[in-house]
Amino acid sequence: MKKTSEKKRFDLLSPLLRLLTWSAAALTTLIVLYLVGYILIKGVPHLTPSLFAWTYTSENVSLTPALVNTLLMTLLALLLSAPLGICSAVFLVEYAKRGSKVVKVIRLASETLAGIPSIVYGLFGLIFFVVTMHWGYSILAGGFTLAIMVLPLIMRTTEEALLSVPDTYREGAFGLGAGRLRTVFRIVLPAAVPGILAGIILAVGRVVGETAALIFTAGTLAQIPKSPLESARTLSVHMYNLSSEGLHINQTYATAVVLMLLVLGINALSSALARMLGGGKSSK
Amino acid sequence: MNRRPDYSFRSFLEIVMEVIFLLAACVSVLCVALICVFLFANGLPAIGKIGPLQFLLGTKWKPGNDLFGIAPMILGSLYVTAGAILVGVPVGVLTALFLARFCPRKLYQILRPAVNLMAGLPSIIYGFFGLVVLVPWMRGLFGAGKSILTAAILLGIMILPTVISVSESALRAVPAQYYEGALALGATHERSVFFMVLPAAKSGVTASIVLGIGRAVGETMAVIMVAGNQAMIPESITSGVRTLTANIVLEMGYAADLHREALIATAAVLFVFILLINLLLSLMKRRTAK
Numbered sequence: 393m394k395k396t397s398e399k400k401r402f403d404l405l406s407p408l409l410r411l412l413t414w415s416a417a418a419l420t421t422l423i424v425l426y427l428v429g430y431i432l433i434k435g436v437p438h439l440t441p442s443l444f445a446w447t448y449t450s451e452n453v454s455l456t457p458a459l460v461n462t463l464l465m466t467l468l469a470l471l472l473s474a475p476l477g478i479c480s481a482v483f484l485v486e487y488a489k490r491g492s493k494v495v496k497v498i499r500l501a502s503e504t505l506a507g508i509p510s511i512v513y514g515l516f517g518l519i520f521f522v523v524t525m526h527w528g529y530s531i532l533a534g535g536f537t538l539a540i541m542v543l544p545l546i547m548r549t550t551e552e553a554l555l556s557v558p559d560t561y562r563e564g565a566f567g568l569g570a571g572r573l574r575t576v577f578r579i580v581l582p583a584a585v586p587g588i589l590a591g592i593i594l595a596v597g598r599v600v601g602e603t604a605a606l607i608f609t610a611g612t613l614a615q616i617p618k619s620p621l622e623s624a625r626t627l628s629v630h631m632y633n634l635s636s637e638g639l640h641i642n643q644t645y646a647t648a649v650v651l652m653l654l655v656l657g658i659n660a661l662s663s664a665l666a667r668m669l670g671g672g673k674s675s676k
Numbered sequence: 677m678n679r680r681p682d683y684s685f686r687s688f689l690e691i692v693m694e695v696i697f698l699l700a701a702c703v704s705v706l707c708v709a710l711i712c713v714f715l716f717a718n719g720l721p722a723i724g725k726i727g728p729l730q731f732l733l734g735t736k737w738k739p740g741n742d743l744f745g746i747a748p749m750i751l752g753s754l755y756v757t758a759g760a761i762l763v764g765v766p767v768g769v770l771t772a773l774f775l776a777r778f779c780p781r782k783l784y785q786i787l788r789p790a791v792n793l794m795a796g797l798p799s800i801i802y803g804f805f806g807l808v809v810l811v812p813w814m815r816g817l818f819g820a821g822k823s824i825l826t827a828a829i830l831l832g833i834m835i836l837p838t839v840i841s842v843s844e845s846a847l848r849a850v851p852a853q854y855y856e857g858a859l860a861l862g863a864t865h866e867r868s869v870f871f872m873v874l875p876a877a878k879s880g881v882t883a884s885i886v887l888g889i890g891r892a893v894g895e896t897m898a899v900i901m902v903a904g905n906q907a908m909i910p911e912s913i914t915s916g917v918r919t920l921t922a923n924i925v926l927e928m929g930y931a932a933d934l935h936r937e938a939l940i941a942t943a944a945v946l947f948v949f950i951l952l953i954n955l956l957l958s959l960m961k962r963r964t965a966k
């Protein structure tokens with residue numbers, strides 16, 4: 393078959409292959425546009441003031457408490473996982489001998505964590521934080537669960553950011569008599585800030601979009617919690633509840649718009665920061 | 677004069693901070709250990725009580741009658757994932773080929789952010805989209821809205837960004853000589869890309885597929901909303917199905933005693949699946965590194 397088509401001057405296969413790739417790309421684009429467009433068109437007209445009322449009732453299905461809870465949850469998860477993730481990455485890149493046993497074990501662990509589905513995190517959070525630690529369905533349990541979930545993400549992005557700092561920076565600092573610690577905090581970390589921030593913001597995006605890990609750890613109470621041991625539903629969980637109840641379909645579309653724009657805005661910010669790092673690297 | 681104590685304080689601080697960094701790095705190991713211990717400690721006794729064979733191969737899941745067989749859910753996860761791969765991989769790999777080797781520069785600046793946007797969308801949004809758009813479509817076409825097919829299509833869409841991004845970077849990493857050599861031998865641009873560059877990027881493309889499998893197996897919220905969730909072995913691709921992940925979310929809220937332990941055991945089975953997929957992935961990475 394191949395031989396004959398090669399002998400022939402007229403090549404049918406090449407345009408066909410070209411057409412295939414173009415149509416696949418067109419299909420992908422179409423899906424994105426349709427998905428985002430559909431939700432925007434259906435949702436934007438229903439963004440009414442009552443949807444943003446301060447307290448939730450079953451009539452106005454306000455998303456404000458959920459939005460505040462999302463903010464609190466994100467803060468809590470990041471306060472826990474950002475310092476841990478950054479310190480881990482500093483250890484892996486700046487301190488550990490490359491290829492040592494410790495590094496291998498840590499890498500394996502963080503890769504494993506990165507692959508675990510969010511529902512398994514949710515169940516672990518339920519068994520460990522909610523039941524064993526007696527925290528109950530609470531924002532604290534949810535925050536700890538999500539912190540573990542985004543830890544590998546922050547570790548990996550920070551590692552990449554640290555690795556992209558040229559070795560000449562470190563050599564210069566050592567040459568001027570700075571110790572390892574001073575080099576890390578004064579030279580390497582400041583140079584890697586945009587990359588680290590990009591990773592953290594990516595983690596924020598994941599926390600905001602997470603549902604499965606929160607249903608059984610933070611619960612579904614649609615109120616702003618008065619203490620960290622109270623249940624609190626985030627925007628994604630709110631969205632899930634609304635769409636599975638199916639009673640307020642228009643408000644669900646509107647909530648989807650808010651959630652979508654929030655997550656997309658966060659991700660855009662992250663990639664803008666990552667570009668800043670990339671630009672800085674190429675100019676040096 | 678005060679230099680010496682300063683030095684010793686510094687070196688003391690150096691050691692303290694190094695230990696702190698090491699401890700921080702060990703937290704992830706601790707987390708994996710904790711997850712394993714708690715999942716298996718709570719799940720394995722249930723498997724023991726039910727009997728490993730009855731649990732893994734039993735076809736009846738009726739918690740009310742103390743029947744806990746998760747074979748329908750294992751099959752469900754398998755079918756839905758296989759479907760997602762069939763739907764998502766061809767489109768994803770072809771799109772990656774387009775982005776890496778065919779795409780005009782200007783178009784790339786639109787398409788790349790579009791793919792990133794897809795990767796960033798929360799699964800609950802995909803699920804909602806599936807519920808309000810895909811399910812009615814499928815009902816119109818096949819009579820059954822929530823089915824394996826619907827879940828497979830939705831998951832196929834959801835794994836697209838993973839497949840595209842990983843495949844694209846693999847395709848871009850192929851040395852230019854491969855492509856140029858093929859051109860020099862008289863192949864057209866398309867033939868060089870498809871028969872020279874794509875085979876050379878095989879390991880990266882395979883890795884993207886395995887990552888996609890991992891995502892599809894672990895997906896929960898989107899699947900719940902479109903798969904129908906019947907805990908039975910499906911008869912055809914248009915019948916409803918329940919995955920391992922869905923089983924946990926649907927019943928954990930009210931489960932007690934053995935039922936609850938059986939659900940945790942379900943999560944343990946899912947966890948083992950994911951570990952196997954990760955193992956496969958790291959084996960592949962090691963092979964490409966050599």
